[in-house]
Every structure is written in structure tokens, then in C-alpha cells.
Amino acid sequence: MDGPRGVWVVRWDQLWLVDNHHSRHHASPNHLGKDPDIESRAVALSAEAADRRRGLGAWFARRQGILFLPLLMLEGLSLHASSIRRVFARRPVKHRAVEITFLAVRILGYLAVVFLLLPPELAAAFVGVQLVVFGLLLGGAFAPNHIAMPIVPGGLSVDFLRRQVLMSRNISGNPVVRFLMGGLDTQVEHHLFPGMPRPNLRRAQTIVRDYCREHGIVYTETSIWGAYARILRYLDQVGLRRRDAFACPMLQQYRV
Numbered sequence: 156m157d158g159p160r161g162v163w164v165v166r167w168d169q170l171w172l173v174d175n176h177h178s179r180h181h182a183s184p185n186h187l188g189k190d191p192d193i194e195s196r197a198v199a200l201s202a203e204a205a206d207r208r209r210g211l212g213a214w215f216a217r218r219q220g221i222l223f224l225p226l227l228m229l230e231g232l233s234l235h236a237s238s239i240r241r242v243f244a245r246r247p248v249k250h251r252a253v254e255i256t257f258l259a260v261r262i263l264g265y266l267a268v269v270f271l272l273l274p275p276e277l278a279a280a281f282v283g284v285q286l287v288v289f290g291l292l293l294g295g296a297f298a299p300n301h302i303a304m305p306i307v308p309g310g311l312s313v314d315f316l317r318r319q320v321l322m323s324r325n326i327s328g329n330p331v332v333r334f335l336m337g338g339l340d341t342q343v344e345h346h347l348f349p350g351m352p353r354p355n356l357r358r359a360q361t362i363v364r365d366y367c368r369e370h371g372i373v374y375t376e377t378s379i380w381g382a383y384a385r386i387l388r389y390l391d392q393v394g395l396r397r398r399d400a401f402a403c404p405m406l407q408q409y410r411v
Contacts (some may be wrong), residue, residue, distance in 0.1 A: 186318075193301075201393065
């Protein structure tokens with residue numbers, strides 16, 4: 156055990172230095188108080204988050220099951236805005252001038268080319284459609300990974316294997332689905348082996364699936380349509396504050 160554990164420590168240390176936010180998510184997916192991805196400002200992903208919503212936020216949460224897919228259309232715009240906020244933040248940013256230069260070339264150069272080649276109306280429509288499609292494809296690939304999967308309470312400690320497998324969802328499907336998912340269809344294996352090259356994740360899938368079956372660990376794999384049906388139902392139930400919206404198989408196992 157000391158050997159593999161040592162390898163994981165080195166890898167997580169490297170990941171932490173590269174991306175603090177994503178590393179925290181990988182270390183504790185769907186863990187309240189530890190996973191930054193579950194503290195979304197757009198949608199309430201847990202009953203606790205729904206309880207904290209007031210005013211417009213509460214109104215939106217009650218309708219988030221219906222509004223979730225339209226909200227994905229804004230994901231592309233949100234990512235651009237986050238990039239700009241990040242480079243102009245007051246906290247230290249490594250190579251800030253270089254980052255700002257690349258962002259300016261990417262965003263302003265793109266807009267300049269579009270508006271030079273097309274009439275203003277068509278250029279605006281083109282940019283709008285491109286952002287909507289970009290948001291739907293990118294957000295649509297990330298959403299099935301962890302939403303509507305078990306949520307770990309803040310005071311509960313879970314071993315590494317169950318922490319990664321129980322909180323992640325794989326997507327099955329044909330080569331077109333796998334292409335559109337961009338490699339995120341093997342999310343369980345990606346969380347277990349974050350440094351593994353993407354082509355090898357599918358090879359490891361059979362081994363991981365068999366191991367989980369042998370040890371009685373729930374391994375979730377469903378179609379893209381099944382995943383979204385579960386996600387929309389879950390978001391609707393959480394937003395409406397129905398406390399029976401989700402039965403966590405991990406907690407049920409520990410209670411037994």
C-alpha cells in the first residue's frame with residue numbers, strides 16, 4: 156500500500172500546484188465544504204444550497220429543472236467572463252501580461268475578423284449562435300459527470316476508491332456520443348487515474364467495473380439520455396425542496 160499511496164501523493168501535489176480549484180474537486184468530488192464545483196452559484200446542487208437561496212435565487216431554484224438546459228447556452232459566455240475576471244483579479248497571477256495578451260488576441264481578434272467579414276447583423280447572429288452551441292456542447296459534456304450523484308456530508312470521511320467511484324457517472328454510447336463527450340464518458344476511471352492518458356481509460360474500464368462488482372461498490376454507467384433524465388429530475392426535486400429527492404447508496408450502506 157505504501158508504494159501506490161506514495162505515487163498518488165506526488166500526483167495530487169503536482170495537480171494542486173497546477174490548478175487548485177480542479178484539484179480540490181478531484182480530491183473530494185461532491186463533498187460538501189470541500190468540492191468547489193458543488194457550490195454552484197447558478198443552480199442549487201444540494202438541499203443545503205436550496206435552503207440558503209433567497210429572493211430571485213430561490214425563485215430560480217424552484218424552476219431550475221426546467222431552466223437548466225437553457226442555462227447551458229450561457230456556459231460559453233460565462234467561461235469567457237471567468238477568464239477575464241481571473242486575469243484581472245487582485246490576487247497574484249503568474250504571467251499576467253502574457254495571459255491578458257492571449258485573451259485579447261483570442262476574443263478581440265475573433266470579433267474583429269467576424270465583423271470585418273460579415274454585415275453587423277449577421278456577425279452578431281453568428282457570434283451569438285457560436286456561443287450558444289459552444290455552451291451547450293461543453294456544458295452538456297460536463298454536466299453528466301457528477302450532478303445527481305451521491306453527495307457526501309461535510310463530516311463524513313470516505314475512502315479514496317468509494318470517494319471517486321460512487322460520486323462519478325460514466326456515459327455509455329456509440330462512437331458519436333463518445334466523440335461529443337470528449338473523453339468525459341469514462342469519468343470514473345478519470346477520477347481514479349487522473350494522470351492516465353485518455354485512450355487507456357477505456358481499457359481500464361473493464362478492470363475497474365469488475366473490481367467494483369466483486370467488492371459490492373456501485374459503479375454507475377448510463378446513456379446520455381438516462382443521465383439527463385436523472386439530472387433534470389434531481390434538480391427539480393432539490394429546487395422544490397423535496398427531501399426524498401435522493402437516496403445516497405453510500406449512506407444507506409453505512410446505516411445498514
